[in-house]
Amino acid sequence: MPAGPVVLNVAEKPSVAKEASRALSRNQATYSRGAGGTACWDFSHTVQGTTCQMVFTSVAGHLMSTDFKEPFNKWKSCAPLELFHKPIERYVPANKKVLEANLKAEARRAQWLILWLDCDREGEHICFEVMEVCCGVNRNLRVLRAQFSTLLVGELERALATLRPPNKSEADAVDARQEIDLRSGASFTRFLTLSLQQKFDWSSNLGPTSDKPVISYGPCQFPTLGFIVKRQWEIYAHVAERFWYIHVSHRDGTTGQMCDFEWDRKRLFDRFAAELFFEPCKEDGALATVESVGEKPTYKYPPYPLSTIEFAKKASSFLRIGSQDAMKVAEDLYQAGYISYPRTETDRFSPDFDLRALVGNQTAHPQWGGYASRLLDPGSGLWRDPGNGGHDDKAHPPIHPTKFTAGEPGWDVKKKKVYEFVVRHFLACCSDRAVGSESVIRIDVAGEKFTTRGTAVKARNWLDVYPYRSWSQASLPGLREGEQFKPEVSLKSGFTRPPEKLKETDLIAKMEQHGIGTDATMAQHIETTLKRGYATRDNQTMQFSPMPLGEALVFAYKEMGLDVLWQPLLRAETESQVSNIACGQVSKGIVIEDAIGKTQAQFLKALPQLLVLERSIGHFFKRVDGNPGPSEPPTDARDVLRTMCPLCAQRVVLARNSSTDGRLFRCSQHPHCNHKIALPRATVSVTVRPEKCPRCPREAGVSLVDLRFRRSGIPPGFSVMMQGQCLYCSPAIKELFEACQINNSNEAHNTGPVSRARGSGVSRRSGPSSMPPPPTTRAPPQPQHNNGPPKRRQAFQGSRYAGESTRGSTWQDSNASHTFVTATGQSFGLQNHSRQTLRPSSSGRSGGGSGVCYNCGEGGHFASNCPHPKKRRR
């Protein structure tokens, strides 16, 4: 080794130390084992005109941890509130002592220290951790920071030529983040755990939770749970609404294939309106006229190069491997040299990346080798440079295969799947887009417009190597513009559906959108919600559901007015403030003081609400400390009918019927008490007023309610709004209930008094959490999510189709006068006309929606089954 200053080079991980040494030394670096066996690479190199003895070694992520100083790191050393101000220390944990020893040994004999930590905020912080150790044993070290974005030799040489001091502001930003997270996490976690752990029977929380669960809070794990619970509550809150649409189909005379046309109006929530449009379409002689036949090229683009977040999402949705599991497998593959570093934000390849060599490595594979060969063949025209996803962490390339294997004997299924996916994704990235042709046929039937689309795939290209995506083809009938045919027309109906449970890919997307966690930690936060028994993941659908504990905690935070703790905004604010430190705009101390002050304020808000907390948890779990806990379910105040159940003297609460999905008020002791007041299925909203009924003789008085109904679901003549009504004595309510044939006589058997119900294992988990998902609904031809009432429906409210004149009739929603055909082919409708008493509207208008036939103007039937000759109306 030639003489010269000794330069200690430190990277963030061993692989970087090795690769940088190999590149800078032109493969001349020699390996040696430093203190504790840590890898060191020695070579000679010229740095800023001086020939130096380079020693390249590494740490493994953060060298130091942060915790409360003794004795406050012990759980019962102080009140949780005091953790907002108790002293914090940074120290090298036991598992990093070996690395520390190596750094000390090398630093003692070095003159320079060059920091090759990853060029991000955390890397900058690790720089200062390394400096603290190295400068602690050698005060004369000259410390410099290398800034690099790849491990290519040119980039590394450039970094050596542009060495700079490390950035204290960025490191301070990490300091602040660490302190804020530690203080808020530890204080709330100790508070929750110490307050609740011994008081409840947690055995009903099936999952990894022990008898004595740690009930943690964290600024990332809790918003993650919040996303899951919020979606579940949206599902509970969904009220299925019925809609109608005209379905047109045509059988191709040549191929015999059926072709479906979609109505331009999509769907209507007013049956009468839908029927009005439908009638002319189904009349004898109604022909479809082809208005236009169009064709245009269409493309499917290959995915961008693979970043960690996309990898986690795709592993979950394509491979059915959970994100944390997938990351673990990817880490193993990386360690064994089969794929590149799996923690990367980058989704673009740098222009000097030798993509073709990597593709060439794969040509021998029995499954995708042929495709790789074709990709390299210029004659195939298959090659296309990868797209640019717009992200670059300046530290790592996108995830790609680095070593060929046709499969290793020891690999399990997950490892095989992940390696195959990384290779196929990489090959797809380097491939040309898929090309197709989309045909669109628009037709007119009696003034209504319908459209059908078909796709012909011309060149699959990247899809050939990417079985995780498909492109379905659909051919259209050979119709020409102006051509007419007799369509098959039917009026179908369906119900809006609640949103789906969150899939892992949706959850990761939400976390990404709100800045919850980093690409490398999102999977860990998800895993934490599972490990803590807050949520579960279905391994088939990869959908998340809250566990009782998770739902109980979010509910409790909501009850205590601490929504900010489970919603994502707080984290975004912290990140924003921390970024201001990194930019040098504000000092670390100010940000910490501000953030800690705000979190402490939340804590102080929670502290006096221990009873609220316990009562909230008590809705989901049985107490074991002798305290009977609350008996009422977790209902919103506005959902409680302020009266006593006439059978058992308990509260009467708003609920949902599990079989019909209709709403009802029922006794809070259900199913042990059967008192109930069912509401019409068309009930859209229920508001309990603070005022009591002035006439009702009931002892405790009865709250008045405001009810709103769907126009199409209640008999004509009844208003869609009924305000200030008493459900027990209002004549208008009685009349409506009779018209809807709702029997609320409450003669059902009462199984016993309250004390018996309490002592017989009544689950207190009710309210939103006990509501079953809505029943399976019929599939209409377009997306089913209930995105709120369409404008179209609004337009019909208050129109002449909203009948007003047959008050007192026995018209009923379920007595459809029309035969409907569902999407599943089932037909249903009114057979027994005698159950209807329909009268002409008072205005005498024909075609009104108040029980009058659109065709003949008479009552007693609708136009679709009118016995009279057809009349043309418009």
Added chain:
DNA sequence: GCAAGGTC
């Protein structure tokens, strides 16, 4: 027994 962020 607690957070989140690196990496093994």
